[in-house]
Amino acid sequence: MTKISTGTWVEIEQIVLTPEERAPSLPPETKASPYVMRVSGFLVEDAELGQATTVRTIIGRELRGMLRVVNPSYSHSFGETVPELLTIGTEAENF
Amino acid sequence: MTIHDTSYAAVMARKNEIMKQSLGIDYDDYVQSPIAFDYERMMAETGYTMDDIRRIQRETKVGDTPLFELHNLTAAVRRISEPGKGATILLKDEAANASGSFKARRAAISAYQALIKGYRGMIAATSGNYGAAVASQAAQRGLKSIIVQEVFDSRGVGQPEIVEKGRKCEAYGAEVIKLSVGPELFYMLLRTLEETGFFNASLYTPFGIRGVESLGYEVAEQVRTRYGKDPDAVVITHAGGGNLTGTARGLLQAGCTRTRVVACSVDLSGLHMASDRDFNRKSFTTGHTGFGVPFATWPDRVDVPRNAARSLRYMDEYQLVSQGEVFYITELLTKLEGIERGPAGNISLTAAVTLARQMDEDQIVVVQETEYTGAGKHHNSQLAFAHANGIEVRRGDPVENVPGKAIVIPEHLSQVQGRVQDMDKLRRSYLKNAAERLPVAEWSGNDFEFLAADIKKDVEWVRNQGVA
Ligand SMILES: Cc1ncc(COP(=O)(O)O)c(C=O)c1O
Numbered sequence: 001m002t003k004i005s006t007g008t009w010v011e012i013e014q015i016v017l018t019p020e021e022r023a024p025s026l027p028p029e030t031k032a033s034p035y036v037m038r039v040s041g042f043l044v045e046d047a048e049l050g051q052a053t054t055v056r057t058i059i060g061r062e063l064r065g066m067l068r069v070v071n072p073s074y075s076h077s078f079g080e081t082v083p084e085l086l087t088i089g090t091e092a093e094n095f
Numbered sequence: 096m097t098i099h100d101t102s103y104a105a106v107m108a109r110k111n112e113i114m115k116q117s118l119g120i121d122y123d124d125y126v127q128s129p130i131a132f133d134y135e136r137m138m139a140e141t142g143y144t145m146d147d148i149r150r151i152q153r154e155t156k157v158g159d160t161p162l163f164e165l166h167n168l169t170a171a172v173r174r175i176s177e178p179g180k181g182a183t184i185l186l187k188d189e190a191a192n193a194s195g196s197f198k199a200r201r202a203a204i205s206a207y208q209a210l211i212k213g214y215r216g217m218i219a220a221t222s223g224n225y226g227a228a229v230a231s232q233a234a235q236r237g238l239k240s241i242i243v244q245e246v247f248d249s250r251g252v253g254q255p256e257i258v259e260k261g262r263k264c265e266a267y268g269a270e271v272i273k274l275s276v277g278p279e280l281f282y283m284l285l286r287t288l289e290e291t292g293f294f295n296a297s298l299y300t301p302f303g304i305r306g307v308e309s310l311g312y313e314v315a316e317q318v319r320t321r322y323g324k325d326p327d328a329v330v331i332t333h334a335g336g337g338n339l340t341g342t343a344r345g346l347l348q349a350g351c352t353r354t355r356v357v358a359c360s361v362d363l364s365g366l367h368m369a370s371d372r373d374f375n376r377k378s379f380t381t382g383h384t385g386f387g388v389p390f391a392t393w394p395d396r397v398d399v400p401r402n403a404a405r406s407l408r409y410m411d412e413y414q415l416v417s418q419g420e421v422f423y424i425t426e427l428l429t430k431l432e433g434i435e436r437g438p439a440g441n442i443s444l445t446a447a448v449t450l451a452r453q454m455d456e457d458q459i460v461v462v463q464e465t466e467y468t469g470a471g472k473h474h475n476s477q478l479a480f481a482h483a484n485g486i487e488v489r490r491g492d493p494v495e496n497v498p499g500k501a502i503v504i505p506e507h508l509s510q511v512q513g514r515v516q517d518m519d520k521l522r523r524s525y526l527k528n529a530a531e532r533l534p535v536a537e538w539s540g541n542d543f544e545f546l547a548a549d550i551k552k553d554v555e556w557v558r559n560q561g562v563a
Binding site: 021022032034035036037038057060074077080089090 | 270506507
């Protein structure tokens with residue numbers, strides 16, 4: 001396992017509530033899973049993926065959790081072109 | 096430091112105490128019974144005048160947004176209307192606010208209040224736009240911010256719009272606590288408030304709602320200046336009710352007593368809001384009936400003891416639109432009017448098309464908001480995601496829409512019809528919810544008066560509903 005160094009920007013995951021600890025009267029498919037939190041921050045110690053560790057968040061709070069992702073990023077996009085939208089408002093549709 | 100019990104039940108039991116600490120409002124001061132409270136006094140005692148609100152908002156790039164006339168869309172509506180019909184459609188470009196939506200108006204007053212009361216930071220639990228607004232306003236006021244957000248289902252998947260909203264919060268320097276699906280969002284909010292001692296920038300405080308009043312006030316001023324009269328109808332995308340409540344109060348303060356206040360939501364009936372499975376089967380993250388109906392029929396289901404957003408107090412009509420209709424109108428706005436805007440404002444734009452068609456040519460209907468758009472927060476992203484999740488996407492008659500199963504995009508503008516929600520049914524449902532709080536036999540004269548005002552009816556009407 002490779003060590004991730006102190007100061008690296010990472011995402012941790014923490015189980016906040018197990019299924020038994022969750023709120024009463026949830027739909028069964030929701031109740032089946034634990035209540036999970038993910039948060040990003042700078043590692044305050046060297047750690048390995050999957051290992052419990054601590055991060056300092058962007059506002060300086062220290063939070064504990066399992067190291068999940070190194071350098072978490074966003075990759076959401078405009079999605080694949082939806083052909084149903086293309087001709088709306090064009091001559092082809094009498095505008 | 097005291098170590099608190101962080102179990103679900105223990106944190107929820109400390110709710111009132113945590114609220115008092117984190118807001119500086121003692122709601123007990125306004126409460127008159129399990130139902131009634133002194134709403135107007137609570138709103139007035141925020142201590143801000145309309146001038147204060149506008150001055151505070153100008154300091155942080157909020158308000159004074161443009162009002163556009165949608166010439167081409169109006170013309171298109173007139174072509175499909177009976178002769179003499181087809182009101183002028185105006186659009187208030189709220190995307191121009193810092194952080195890209197009207198939510199900045201709400202966050203601006205909360206941030207100011209947090210600052211003058213000496214809090215070091217503020218926290219909000221939200222599905223997104225409001226988080227970005229809080230983060231942006233906090234950044235400008237030198238405060239820290241934490242956003243508590245429901246992001247992903249049990250597979251770890253979040254829909255593109257939610258993911259984008261989270262990104263935006265982080266962009267402004269907020270710590271974003273990303274959570275799996277569940278109503279425990281509120282529990283997490285309470286825990287975080289308790290741990291940090293930060294200000295509770297709830298969406299539903301009097302500060303937040305008073306901040307939206309400037310929107311209605313500006314609409315009145317702008318329409319009067321340009322058209323020499325009051326707007327005939329203002330259409331408002333409705334979820335938790337703050338948008339409608341604040342805008343309507345602003346219109347009233349400007350003296351627009353005859354303007355019809357029309358709510359509009361995307362119809363998502365049949366999908367469960369706390370369901371891990373349904374979470375990613377909705378193509379809208381706000382402005383839908385999953386929030387709009389429960390919040391209208393019982394506003395006090397929120398993260399503060401009494402909700403300052405009370406939509407039925409101000410609502411004259413409620414229009415429902417389908418997901419497909421909104422996507423159609425979004426694309427039309429882009430192609431005909433040359434502006435790309437995000438999902439929420441286009442919900443009320445869709446209803447405005449239906450209304451304009453029924454209204455006279457010399458009348459004015461105002462769509463009171465737009466919101467920003469971009470990767471993830473775009474109708475193409477949402478439709479591509481829906482398609483990838485097994486939802487049928489096709490062109491056709493929008494009456495064939497089935498939330499969570501089929502999105503049917505109209506083939507022609509004339510198919511954009513929406514549907515009217517029965518207001519009296521909502522009002523009765525509200526009264527039934529009130530009766531669950533306090534048996535009808537125990538309602539006092541003051542309770543009756545409060546309830547009547549809260550649903551825009553008279554006491555006589557309340558008494559005649561069979562509930563009471
Ligand atoms: C851009 C935008 N418009 C409208 C709404 C609906 O506002 P409200 O929840 O106050 O009814 C929201 C809230 O989620 C929003 O973010």
